[in-house]
Amino acid sequence: MYRYDDFDRAFLEERVAQFRDQVARRLAGDLNEDEFKPLRLMNGLYLQLHAYMLRIAIPYGTLSSLQMRRLAEVAQRWDRGYGHFTTRQNIQLNWIRLEDAPDIIAALAEVDMHGIQTSGNCIRNVTADQYAGVAADEIEDPRIWAEILRQWSTNHPEFSFLPRKFKIAVTGAELDRAAIRVHDIGLRMCRAPDGSTGFEVVVGGGLGRTPLIGKTIRDFLPKDDLLGYLEAVMRVYNALGRRDNLYKARVKILVHDIGAERMAAMVDEEFQAIQAEGGVALDPVLVARIQDHFAPPAYAPAPEGPPEVLALERADPAFARWRATNTAAHREPGYVIVNLSLKPHGRPPGDATSGEMRAVADMADRWSLGEIRVAHEQNLVLPHVRQADLPDLWRAAAAIGFATPNIGHLTDIIACPGMDYCALATARSIPIAERLADRFKNLDRLHDIGPFRINISGCINACGHHHVGHVGLLGVDKNGEEFYQITLGGSAEEDTAIGRIVGPAVSSADVVDAIERLVETYVDIREAGETFLETCRRVGNAPFKESIYAAA
C-alpha cells in the first residue's frame, strides 16, 4: 500500500494547522460564512441538511486496517457512531461539530487521511477498480497511476480553479468496475501490439443533469506520456470550458459541443506543445518508489480449491451461494477476493457503524493482510483472502450482517443520501432502497432474478448514478410529494449506456409495487439464461412500461 513520505506528511500537518487557525477565526467571528465556506470546503467540510458533514477521501478505494480503525474511532468519538461509504470511494460523516473539526482532521492526518479535494472545482479523489492489483483479469495495477495522478493534481496551481469539479477514474482490467465512461476522464489500461502497456483515454463522460458517455480520444497512450497528455486535456478544458453557466461547465459539455475528433486534435496539439517545452517529467525514481508501494504482497503458498471449503460448499447451500455471489477470482492461486455486502436488508446502503468498521478491520488483519477496499457500489472488499479461510471469514461477516449474498443483485442497491441528509435533494432515496430490499429479501427469488442493478438518486445531480442503473430511480418533487422517475437499460460497465425514461414519475407509495411488476414481467418474458439488461435491450421499454403503469 502507498505510504506517505515526509513531504506528504509535512504538507498535511501544515494544512491541519492552517485549518485549526481558520476554524478558530470563524468561531471568534473574525471570518464570516462567505469567507470561511471556501476554506472549509477545501478540507471536505460541508454544511448539509442537518449539520456539518465531513467527506474523507479514500484514494482509489484502498484502506489499511489501521485507517479503518481510525475512521471507526472518529465516527464514534466525534460523530454519531456511523459513516456512509459513497460511490466516489469516499466516506461521509454526517454530524460533525465545527468545534471538533480541527481535531478530527488532525486525527485523520495521523493515518495519512484527509478531505482535501473532496469538494470544489478541482481534480477530485481519483477512483479505481476496487479489485485493483488482485483481479484475475487485470493487465496492470492501475493504482500506481492513480497515485501518480493524485500527487500531480494535489494543489496543482493550474487546476485548483477549474470551471467545475473534475473526476478521474482508472481501471487496469478488461471488465470495467470503475465506471470510467461516466467520468470526466476515464483511463483503461490496455496493451499495444508490441506488448507494452498504456492507456485508452476516455473524456467527457458524466451524469448529473446532462448524462453523457465519455468518448475515446486516444486508443493507446504510452504510460510515460500520461501526465503530459492529461495536462493537455486540462489545458484545453481550462481554456475553453464554459465558466458562464454552472450547468455547462463540465468537460462533457465541451466534448459534446466540439466533438470527440476535434477534442482529440486540440489535445494532441497542446500535448505536442507541452512535449516541445520539455514535457511533464515523470521522475523514474518516484515512479519506481510508487510501484514498490503497490508491489503484490508476499503471498504465502495456499492450496487452490481446498477440500474443506469444497466440502462445506456441498454441505451448506448458504455458504455455496455466498461464495458464488460475493467472491471474485484472484490472480494468485489459492487466494480469492471477498466482497462484504454493505447492503444488509433494512439498512441504508453503504452505511457502517463504528463497531462494524472495527470488525472489518479485524477481519482484514486476520484474513486479508490488513487491507480493505471500498467499491463504488458502496460495498467493502477484502482483497487478499486465502480460499481456505473462506468458511471462517464467512461466519465472521455473517455475524455483523455483512454476508448477504446479494452482490450484483437487486438488493445491492446504490443510493445517495437523498433528502434524509442532503440539502440539495428533491426526494428521499434511502427509504426506497430499504423498502425494495425488504420486498426482495427472499434469497431464492433474488437469485432467480439474477444480475440486476437498481440505482437511486435523490435529485438530478445523480450522485446515486441512477442513469447507469439497469433500473434507475430519480426522486422528484411533485407539489410537495415524493415521486420517482424510472429509467431502464442503463449500464456502468464496458457496455456503458444511459437508461431511457419510461414515462411519468411514479408516487412513493406505488414505486415498489411498480418495480415488482416490472421484475415479474422480466421473469415471464426472459429467454433462457438472459439477464434483465439483455432482455431490456432485446425488447425495449414497452413491455416494462405496460407493467409499471398497470393499475395495481
Add this chain to the structure above:
Amino acid sequence: MTGQIVTANRLTDGVVVFLTPAAGWSDAVAEAALFDTASAAEGLAKGQADVARHIVVGAYLVDAEPGPAGPVPVEFRERIRARGPTVGVRGAFDVPAAFDAPAEV
C-alpha cells in the same frame, strides 16, 4: 393558519435551530416562534442579526402551521430537517419514529 418560523444552523456544531419567542435559538421546532405575515420580516431580521453576530449560519423563513405541541413545518424537506433523518443505522443512534413513510417501511 399558516405562518412562518425562522431556522438556521448553529455555528459551533451545525445543529438545526429555530428562533424562539424570546429571540434565542432552540433545537426543538416545537419551541419556535410562529410569525404571521405581518411580523415574518421582523423575525427574519432577528435571525439575520444573529448570522452577523456569528451565532448561527444561513437564517431563513420556513412555512409552518400551529400544532398541538408547537409549530410544524409544512414542506416535507423542512419536516425532515426539523426532525432528523427518517432512516438510520440500528444501534448507532436513536432513529426518530418514521413519519409520513409508507406502512411497509
